[in-house]
Amino acid sequence: MYSFNFAETFTVGKVRIDNIRVYAHHGCLKEETAIGSEYRVDVSVDADLSKASLSDALSDTVDYVHINHIVKQEMEIPSKLLEKVGQRIITRIFDEIDIVNKAKIWVSKINPPIGGDVEKVTIVIKEKRVY
Structure with missing residues (x-):
């Protein structure tokens, strides 16, 4: 008969933070950085949630408040490209949250200033931790 041992399992989970709304000053045009615009940031992370599922302790999981804080801090730093901002956010997530x-x-x-009726432009960056 097989006995289930939690110590032998690896619970991969996903934590998503959707629709973080920020007013920031990014863009290649002087007007964009001077006036600023509205941005939306969504984050999804995969992590080993085994320990948290047993301990019920915030210190054992991905703290989405911490991720929200990272996003807001990095969005405050003006950049010409959204790719640069996105990479800074991902780098900090990996640097500061070991289980990701x-x-x-x-x-x-x-509403980007691209000469047409466009709801939004989005960049997507994904990265995997290398051990």
Whole structure:
């Protein structure tokens, strides 16, 4: 008869934070950085949630408040490209949250100034931790 041992399992989970709304000053045009615009950031991370599922302790999981804080801090730093902002966010997530194995981020500029009626433009960056 097989006995289930939690110590032998690896619980991969996903934590998503959707629709973080930020007003920031990114863009290649002087007007964009001076006036600023609305942005939306979505984050998804994969992590080993085994310990948290047993301990019920915040210190054993991915703290989405911490991720929200990272996003807001990095969005405050003006950049010409959304790709640069997205990479900074992912780099900090990996640097500051050890249990994250994969991260994917969507950074969207709402109503971009591109000469047409466009709801948003979005860049997507995903990365996997290399051990």
